[in-house]
Amino acid sequence: MHRLLKTIRQSRTLAAVTLGLALASGRCLADDIQSFTEPYRTINLAAAESGIVIGLNVEEGDSVEKDQPLADLNQAVLKAGVEIARSHRDAVSGLKSAESELKLRSERLRKLQELRQNENSSEEEVNRALLEFEVAEARVLQVQEQLEIKRLEYERIRLQLALRTLTSPIDGVVTELYRDIGEFVSPADPVVLTIVQLNPLRATFSVPIADVKSLRKGQTVPVKVDGVAKPVNAQVELVSPVINAESQTVRVKVELPNPGNKIRSGAKCFFASDSVKEKLAEGLRSGARQ
DSSP, X not given: OHHXXXXXXXXXXXXXXXXXXXXXXTOOOTTOEEEEEEEEEEEEEEOSSOEEEEEEOOOTTOEEOTTOEEEEEOOHHHHHHHHHHHHHHHOOHHHHHHHHHHHHHHHHHHHHHHHHHTTOSOHHHHHHHHHHHHHHHHHHHHHHHHHHHHHXXXXXXXXHHHTTEEEOSSSEEEEEXXXXXXXXXXXXXXXXXXXXXXXXXXXXXXXXXXXXXTOOTTOEEEEEETTOSSOEEEEEEEEEEEEETTTTEEEEEEEEOOGGGOSOTTXXXXXXXXXXXXXXXXXXXXXXXX
């Protein structure tokens, strides 16, 4: 009997130690909550306009930086339009002519007003000169407005031309190309390629209601990832306010740092629920009592 009790005590102690070592080393336990890593962002990069692909600057698997040019649509017509609009924008001969006319009318009005003070000109001559001055002044404003419209037209075509080049909105990795050079991109099917952001990664866990009470946004939690020796210190991004009625779980999103993209998207990941931690503590207490 004494040997049997001793064996039971040793078994309990061994179980508690094993559970503690498993949790410390990050090995998966039966009650660990499992999920998979996924890209922090997945962007299906689409063309804003229809056209023919004339250039692809990346291949699948290439790392890209924010604002890096990735693909080009045909641009010849718009480039010509930009040059025409630029020449119209920079044409100032009409403005110079209108300003010279205004200067002439202004000088004539001034002289007639001086002569009128000495009664060497008539009121009618002064009024006519004033009217001609106002007409010349309006002409200058009209030319300035036309030049502003031409400037805006140039900007419109320039921006339209810029839309013919697809640039990366994020730092990421190209995972798929849907178009090749010479293929047409239409409004009905505008996606050219897919970019994913792998640093950081994201994981979404379905956490039992009993275990979610201790979680809050911004909290750091250890997450074990397959193929990674040590648990990753992830940050809680979201603790959903909605409970899944069927599973009685709450959706929890965490952000996992991934410098150098060492962790692959789609890898299994786990973090221990409070019930596992409680079992560990109870096992250790039982072993201590024995």
